Amino acid sequence: MVKAVVLGAAGGIGQPLSLLLKACPLVDELSLFDVVNTPGVTADLSHISSIAKITGYLPADDGMKKTLTGADVVVIPAGIPRKPGMTRDDLFKINAGIVRDLVQGIAENCPKAFILVISNPVNSTVPIAAEVMKKAGKFDPKRLFGVTTLDVVRAETFVQDITGEKDPSKTVIPVIGGHSGETIVPLFSLAKPKVNIPADKLAPLIKRVQFGGDEVVEAKGGAGSATLSMAYAGFRFAEKIMKAMKGEKGIVEPTYVYLPGVTGGDAIAKETGVDYFSVPVELGPSGAEKANNILSELDDNEKKLLEACTKGLKDNIEKGVDFVHNPPPK
Template identity: 40%
Template sequence: MGDKFDLKKLMGVTMLDAVSRANTFVAEVMSHNPREVVVPVVGGHARVTILPLLSQVKLPCSFTQKEIEYLTDRMENGGIEVVKAKYGAGSATLSMVDLYLKFADACLKGLRGDASIVECTFVATHVTELPFFASKVRLGRCGVDEVYGLGPLNKYERMGLEKAKKELEGVLRKVLALCRSKDS
């Protein structure tokens, strides 16, 4: 796989979780404008693999354990919430399109050389022992210029990280096996 793709340019969009859901849900609890809130969301893009780092929200704040559990559950199940709201007759398509546009815009700004373009995205990384993991990255002219570490995690986030890694490990094993079989 490394021979065919420049891994610095291979990124998965996880912004629906990071930009839209996490920021909106946290802003709602904090009574702030979602545009003022930045919640790093790492891990993956589905259910338990979504790990919001609520201890690192950009805006000084603190949450009760009950709020942390509520917010984490809501972020993990945000897609299901949308489908239920549409009575099973659709998905979060418009949200996805808007966020793909924002992601493409961030990538283009990075490629243009704009400084300090930081997003959470699914990338090849050494942040964990997994080969891919959604992480905060700084984008630049060559794609991903820097992958940031997770920073300090609280006990709840460390437990969530272990659950996310366990789930992602199985998914990645299947995806990488599929990629290898297509290369043959």
């Protein structure tokens, strides 16, 4: 039996993500939570003829506790979306408080659940989640993940224009670092099967992966952000976690984790100078079973990208940790 939970289920990412989880045969029970509109989303999805039994709650009457009790996988897309001209960092003040409070609920009601953080800025919200769990004495680094799969999906998709591969997901491209702008480092040199990218197309391709979110915000005329593609990416990662939970072998996916708490992570932390970083991680029944160190395989251009990445990441991580220990006045 797998109980999946979506916190922020009525939002732009939460609704399509909940739809994908409701339709997923791996999910036996789906529970939704949001501060508004959850009953409507739940009623709508309850008409779908799939395995998952569905419930939905608002904060009243212990709604969060009812949602989270017995959860195996908790996906957190809650928060406000980016607006035009807004960086992921601008979102910080609002989304940081939302994530902190939701993770507190996880610590109290389902501390052993796998926690998948989508809420931006991921570079900071994952350290916030870790600090909240640490304070509660419930932190298991193997069970906390920042979802960076959208960067992987974009890399696979955008390189298709060059490779002509009919199914973009057949090209495996590791993306390391963080989940905003220059902290995103797509490793096209390590693509499998190998891809030949003309020299004049490489820089624009990397930039497009790094700033793909801006493309969507502009195309939506400022009326939204990358909600549908993020929901797909969030579901893709959640599905991998559920398959690994059930014992499927050989599942490796880039994800943003607390390196010192994952086997193989210490060496990567030492090399990068940061404790949180996205690398290909082997997933298993206990969660993040091994962080794969591929840093020695980077080409010269990727090494330069990595330098810019770690600089930005350090600030983002410190900001998240500091938010929990020195919360801003309300």
